[in-house]
Amino acid sequence: MSHPNQFSLLSQRRFAPFFWTQFLGAFNDNLFKTALMVILTYDALSWTTLSPSLVTNLIPGLFILPYVLFSATAGQFADKYEKAGLARFVKWMELAIMLAAGAGWMTHTLWLLVAAVVGMGVHSTLFGPVKYAYLPQQLSPEELIGGNGVIEMGTFVGILLGEILGAVLVLHQPYGIALVAGATVLTALLGLAASYRIPLTPAPAPELKISRNPLAESIRNIAFSRKNKVVFLAMLGNSWFWFYGALILAQFPVYAKDYLHGDHSVFVLLLTVFSLGVGSGSLLCERLSGRKVEIGLVPFGSIGLSLFGLDLYFASLGYHNTAAVDFAGLLAQHASWRILFDVLMIGLFGGFFIVPLFALIQTRCDPQHISRTIAGMNILNALFMVAAAGVAIVLLGQGFTIPQLFLVTAVLNALVALYIFSLVPEFLMRFLAWLLIHTVHRVKCIDAERIPAEGAAVLVCNHVSYVDAIVIGAASPRPIRFVMDHRIFKLPLLGWIFRTARAIPIAPAKEDPWLMEKAYVDIAQALHEGDLVCIFPEGRLTSTGELNEFKGGIAKIVARSQVPVIPMALRGLWGHLLSRGAENVFERTFRTGWRSRLALAVGQPVAPQDATPERLREQVLALRGGWK
Structure with missing residues (x-):
């Protein structure tokens, strides 16, 4: 526009x-x-x-x-x-x-x-x-x-x-x-x-x-x-x-x-x-x-x-x-x-x-x-x-x-x-x-004004690479509390970045049930304070470029906090150096090239009662289209 x-x-x-x-x-x-x-x-x-x-x-x-x-x-x-x-x-x-x-x-x-x-x-x-x-x-x-x-x-x-x-x-x-x-x-x-x-x-x-x-x-x-x-x-x-x-x-x-x-x-x-x-x-x-x-x-x-x-x-x-x-x-x-x-x-x-x-x-x-x-x-x-x-x-x-x-x-x-x-x-x-978005990538934001300038909301997005959160954060008019896999916090540079950004660590229930429950409490508290919270409902990075199934955690979050959900889709990050794929690191580095093109598409807010994992996945898939 x-x-x-x-x-x-x-x-x-x-x-x-x-x-x-x-x-x-x-x-x-x-x-x-x-x-x-x-x-x-x-x-x-x-x-x-x-x-x-x-x-x-x-x-x-x-x-x-x-x-x-x-x-x-x-x-x-x-x-x-x-x-x-x-x-x-x-x-x-x-x-x-x-x-x-x-x-x-x-x-x-x-x-x-x-x-x-x-x-x-x-x-x-x-x-x-x-x-x-x-x-x-x-x-x-x-x-x-x-x-x-x-x-x-x-x-x-x-x-x-x-x-x-x-x-x-x-x-x-x-x-x-x-x-x-x-x-x-x-x-x-x-x-x-x-x-x-x-x-x-x-x-x-x-x-x-x-x-x-x-x-x-x-x-x-x-x-x-x-x-x-x-x-x-x-x-x-x-x-x-x-x-x-x-x-x-x-x-x-x-x-x-x-x-x-x-x-x-x-x-x-x-x-x-x-x-x-x-x-x-x-x-x-x-x-x-x-x-x-x-x-x-x-x-x-x-x-x-x-x-x-x-x-x-x-x-x-x-x-x-x-x-x-x-x-x-x-x-x-x-x-x-x-x-x-x-x-x-x-x-x-x-x-x-x-x-x-x-x-x-x-x-x-x-x-x-x-x-x-x-x-x-x-x-x-x-x-x-x-x-x-x-x-x-x-x-x-x-x-x-x-x-x-x-x-x-x-x-x-x-x-x-x-x-x-x-x-x-x-x-x-x-x-x-x-x-990041002015040197390594050229990022086009589509309907970014749909990210609310004030008030609580949950953002959901496909999970393509380790820099997804940074790209989304750059497009937002205000700070976002990201819910991230706890293992990312152990990485030397990215871990420091996400801790600094007050990201919320989460772990699977079978791995660390206490940390998972604490994550849900922290999410509810952040939403109660009027923050934006972003989650990646797939629960892990895609290894094929396609969307994985959305987990039920989003339904639990919305049921507790009753806030609107904003679907989003990243386009063009698949194949990035920090994505996960079958090619080796060097092939992925040179395939995407310098100043690779990306897009972040933002959808219409979804009311809490309509924010089921299945419906949200459909909307994210539609926003992403064929460009992975």
Whole structure:
């Protein structure tokens, strides 16, 4: 079945006005901040006696300080009040702040500009929970990953264009400051106009009482989110990305000036390449994820962040030019292409990392609490970004170079990733499944949307190979508890994978009656908790490629739990290296070839009273057809 492209959302009122509202907000934030940082880097003596490296780390820290102080209150507002009206209120606030900043620019008043930085931080703090809580209310589940990708792309393109325009305008003599002041006010007006087209989006918790104690509410928000381990660790992963990005991006002005010996156009080039990377990675997520929330991309993104962060350090050491250059002169340096490639790849893999995390949080947290969950994440983001500014200031003060700062960040990223993935093995499991179906196999999913996105159900499927569970798990929008032969758990790699995925071991009654009965108890408990459980009713791998008889265990499971049964059929795995057949291993390896074609067909749900082994076998056989 064909699906509309994610960009089709930009032609729809439920998405487009909101997209342009947030795009213009991100654009204006960065136009203003970048103009201020550039003027304080390249014309510092006219404004302040502070060192440029201190100022370029201090300004981002001041911008995100309101996230720490007011995110909890902002989350309450977004849950209590209608979101379109709230967006318009925030845009009026932005206009007032930019008018005040305009006065600061024209009178050369630095404290007023710094106050405006904090004011824009408050503006972004209030809009943050609205931004990500709005999407699940207006988009269907299969649109969510694409919608998030477009939003992230828009955010980083807005950041990019704002940074470019801010850096270019402020140094335009003699009218640069006036141009920046006018551009920020005009952008605020355009954002306000776009906000009046956002459709009505009802509040999920209008009866909510706003807490007057932001600190206590912040603690409550984070404590509530910690109850859902996967969501909370996704929030931490999201915050880590902002630590990583803030630490690296804050170094770009001085890195461009002192290490690459470039003018402000080199700084703009670095921002452009990074932002294009993040935008491209965000948009690619929909294609790579198959229009579902695919958290297997998160480890993939994390690997890229560390690898290319490390290489950026080594690439920086290989840059030996000492002559002053503009962006064209930088591109003429052979060593610069490796640096730019690393920056692009950091952005690209950052997109792979961040978009699935946003979608995971949106789909797995309590709908009544989504804005406050996003607010809690924003608090963590702010704390991590403040920490990034602090770490950069301390390390630079201890004599670290900026390339060494890149190295430290890449190593820290690897350690943090290992920690998070050890606590929530689902990330790693989904990565292995995603890797399998995008390298060794080409998997086509037929009617995969019939796998329920929520609620308990039993999935039944033919059993063709040792990787059946991984292929099925990759097609599912949510985790599956697989019922597996206990002997598989003794295999070196597969055993670890299935234990990590909380698979349920089972044994024949004549071999281990206690383990068999325990398996049925565990299955009933999993279904009671609303999980998906997948069983292979044949009880063993096929040795001929044909379906064996379905055992009576499925009837016992359904009789006890009374949940729907979803028949499924794998096509094309027979003859795989890890299937069971008469040919020897080498014949099977070369017969299927590299990138072999597979399909997973999903049937209509069967009511519990109709889910007999015979009927289910007939349905699985019909779904499989003649393609084994």
